[in-house]
Amino acid sequence: MWSEDRVTGSNAFHHSVPGASSFTVDNFHVRNSVVKHYILSHFHADHYAGLRKKFNSGKIYCTPVTARLVKLKIGVSADHLVAVAYHSPLLIEGTRVTFLPANHCPGSALILFETPDGKCHLHTGDFRFHPKFSEDPVLSSFTSTGSRKIDHLFLDTTYCSPEHEFPAQEDAIRFVGELVKSNAFANRETLFLVGSYTIGKEEVFLQAARESGCKLYVHPAKKKVLECLELKEEDQQRLTTVAHEARLHVVPMGCINFKQMSAYLGMAKGKYKTVVGIRPTGWTFSGGPRQERGPLVIYGVPYSEHSSFSEIRSMVK
Ligand SMILES: [Zn+2]
Structure with a gap:
């Protein structure tokens, strides 16, 4: 600014x-x-x-x-x-x-x-x-x-x-897609939370939904934003504003922490046993790429929408 x-x-x-x-x-x-x-x-x-x-x-x-x-x-x-x-x-x-x-x-x-x-x-x-x-x-x-x-x-x-180098966006997106897909089929009691901003990082959660076939929950205000973005029809069809219809939720980036994820687990009233939070960011993830605390797991994914130094x-x- x-x-x-x-x-x-x-x-x-x-x-x-x-x-x-x-x-x-x-x-x-x-x-x-x-x-x-x-x-x-x-x-x-x-x-x-x-x-x-x-x-x-x-x-x-x-x-x-x-x-x-x-x-x-x-x-x-x-x-x-x-x-x-x-x-x-x-x-x-x-x-x-x-x-x-x-x-x-x-x-x-x-x-x-x-x-x-x-x-x-x-x-x-x-x-x-x-x-x-x-x-x-x-x-x-x-x-x-x-x-x-x-x-x-x-x-x-x-x-x-x-010092600012990170993988190609395609690699980061593929990682998230495969992570959600493998867990979605292996364990139906996992809730996935993908962090996002008002706009930005859309490809991460859209690809996770495409790969896994999961519906994608978004808050109604977020859905209005997504409607501005000329999404493909097939992506729009995956969106729902009814939380219990989807195991893959788009949430504000600030919600990807153990305290908030624990609250999500509590609100689910036994429907889920594990919550996986995905934090796509170009900034260094202070706790390392994977952190686990009981039933909660956070992945920091180096998905940047800014150029690296070499780029x-x-x-x-
Ligand atoms: Zn910007």
Whole structure:
């Protein structure tokens, strides 16, 4: 979160688009009458901080998924939202703006600005680098063998230190899917809790449901969020808001601890003998990858939606 912006109300350089002063990126604290175009990279609180229901300072440009979430969770009027699909360039005051998939959370985007002075600037928002980026027709034109160059790169540096390395997302998802599948068939008295945020980590619990064939319990408020994400029909069919219909529950990440899991076990009134908590996170899990306390087991799974250090290097190259 950029706390200094709240104090100064400035369009600080890391939010700006050089050569296009009417733009700001992930900055709703700006107090600057020149700024009219608010670019939102994705719907995470540290990026939309300062955005209020009564926003009327200009237009907010974001992907359709992010626009639906802004409407649902903040209540911003549709009149102020411009939903822009990936790879659909939009010309705004002579600047060409293109949203590209960021492989972070649903609706997240890298945003390319091609300004009237002929320069190119890329804001990554938050992103998880993936080898498929090299197949993106826009990004591939900027690689070392490509014909174009980025003049300014505004980079997500969450894990920009060599100790931050974690497995591919596919490996982490596969691990969770197999864990739930093997336990689901071997022991029908196990309740699985998968931690999640308002958005993010969806592939972990969806893949667990696909692999195991289990129904997936979500709180009604979470279901409304998931309805914004363009899930496949088969995934939507697995969702239920009736807790006792499912042995696989999506819960807030903060519920994956022994105290809360013990409470879940108590509420189940003997229906379950074991509770397995899955905590997908890129942050180091302080207790190690597996912790067990009586009938409760917690797995920390290194599923990151930010790039590792080596992936950040790959992106810059
Ligand atoms: Zn984020």
